[in-house]
Amino acid sequence: MNMPMPHGFQPAETVGREAFRDAMASLGAAVSIVTTDGPHGRAGFTASAVCSVTDTPPTLLVCLNRSSSAFPAIAANGVLCVNTLTHEHEALSAVFGGKVPAEQRFSAGSWSRLVTGAPALDDAAVSFDCRVASMSDVGTHRVLFAEVLAIRHSPAASGLVYFGRRYHPLHHGA
């Protein structure tokens, strides 16, 4: 029996990349800069595909395009730091989102180290210093499951959300 399609519904087999991206533009997401450093070099990229997985053990997931300049270093070093941005970091997000060559990115921002040696952004809302516990490839991306070894937190900091293909500041109590 043919059921009527609800308004706006598209069967899965007809959803292409552009339709998926248009739909994803309706999801607001926090913006982070994910970094690494170690024997395989320093690298970083802007990420919105970051999610809490479990608190036992404390674990984040990060989805990284395997064609990204940061991919070889992050995959081989096996450590990463998720630095979640504030409303003051819009320009820094663009730097690590492809606007600046990879080797020049860290001259923007002030960086230190926590436990793993991956660069932690000094004025981030929060930094999660992690070791990569496991990973899995899905399509173009690698899903990194990252166990959190150390946290540096600025509870009063504002936030930065990417929604509708642009940045939006978030403020406490607003």
Ligand SMILES: NC(=O)c1ccc[n+]([C@@H]2O[C@H](COP(=O)([O-])OP(=O)(O)OC[C@H]3O[C@@H](n4cnc5c(N)ncnc54)[C@H](O)[C@@H]3O)[C@@H](O)[C@H]2O)c1
């Ligand atoms: N998860 C990702 O890999 C991801 C997320 C956001 C943006 N980007 C990249 O940043 C640039 C600007 O993005 P935009 O948001 O202004 O416009 P866009 O139309 O390229 O993307 C819209 C939304 O679709 C999703 N998306 C985009 N590319 C994706 C990919 N390759 N795999 C999975 N999801 C993806 C994201 O949620 C993104 O916000 C593009 O080159 C885009 O590919 C990648």
Ligand SMILES: Cc1cc2c(cc1C)N(C[C@H](O)[C@H](O)[C@H](O)COP(=O)(O)O)c1[nH]c(=O)[nH]c(=O)c1N2
């Ligand atoms: C707001 C926003 C959010 C994301 C991105 C971009 C921007 C602007 N990019 C793309 C990623 O940052 C970009 O591909 C690289 O930094 C630029 O590629 P190269 O480092 O030059 O190869 C991105 N890439 C990825 O693999 N996973 C992600 O979650 C995101 N999220």
